[in-house]
Amino acid sequence: MGTDDGRHTVNCNCKVGSVAESYDIGGITYELEDLWTADGDEGYSLRELADYFNRAVLESAMRGVGIDPLDGDVANVYRLLTDDEASPGSRVEAERRLEREGTSADRLRDDFVTHQTIYRHLKNCLEAEYQRREPNPRTRIQRDIERMEGLQNRTTVIVEEIVRRLHDAELVSIGGFDVYNDVRIVCEECAKQYSPRELLQRGGCGCGVDGSS
Numbered sequence: 001m002g003t004d005d006g007r008h009t010v011n012c013n014c015k016v017g018s019v020a021e022s023y024d025i026g027g028i029t030y031e032l033e034d035l036w037t038a039d040g041d042e043g044y045s046l047r048e049l050a051d052y053f054n055r056a057v058l059e060s061a062m063r064g065v066g067i068d069p070l071d072g073d074v075a076n077v078y079r080l081l082t083d084d085e086a087s088p089g090s091r092v093e094a095e096r097r098l099e100r101e102g103t104s105a106d107r108l109r110d111d112f113v114t115h116q117t118i119y120r121h122l123k124n125c126l127e128a129e130y131q132r133r134e135p136n137p138r139t140r141i142q143r144d145i146e147r148m149e150g151l152q153n154r155t156t157v158i159v160e161e162i163v164r165r166l167h168d169a170e171l172v173s174i175g176g177f178d179v180y181n182d183v184r185i186v187c188e189e190c191a192k193q194y195s196p197r198e199l200l201q202r203g204g205c206g207c208g209v210d211g212s213s
């Protein structure tokens with residue numbers, strides 16, 4: 001790996017690395033990893049990364065032949081070159097424009113990468129671990145407790161609402177009522193019962209039997 005102070009250039013031999021180098025956008029090879037592993041909704045999908053990379057290639061090629069792309073210009077030309085839905089007329093026009101300025105649409109398309117290529121680069125060249133995006137175990141358990149309790153509360157509310165509506169429509173007769181919605185997880189080995197929160201917080205039944213082994 002070649003590094004120079006933080007913003008490294010990469011020395012990988014995969015297509016991502018060699019294309020990035022030939023378009024003088026070496027830093028992007030690491031930027032891809034940052035974008036990929038960003039937390040939560042910020043993280044790019046592999047397809048988005050491929051588009052991001054390819055647009056950077058296109059932009060560099062356009063600038064290289066003296067085109068100064070305006071806002072949205074790169075994205076638009078990229079779409080025309082790659083999207084099967086683009087009108088053939090507009091595509092040819094975009095290709096001609098690039099050729100006129102001295103760059104080749106065919107060569108650009110050859111240099112564009114697929115999401116599989118991006119994935120191999122992240123995996124093999126950068127050893128980026130997709131797992132990094134998994135939250136830590138404590139956060140994960142907390143999130144799952146909240147999810148289950150949220151579902152449980154929703155069920156209670158819905159049941160209450162339905163009974164009340166049917167009661168109002170005089171289809172079901174009942175006085176005041178309460179809805180009990182008690183989710184229990186029962187260990188088959190020792191018959192102890194837990195609420196989802198209890199079981200997850202204590203990390204298991206603890207009677208010594210782990211059915212998964």
Ligand SMILES: [Zn+2]
Pocket residue numbers: 012013014015016017120121122125126
């Ligand atoms: Zn690579």
Ligand SMILES: [Zn+2]
Pocket residue numbers: 187188189190191192205206207208
């Ligand atoms: Zn047990």
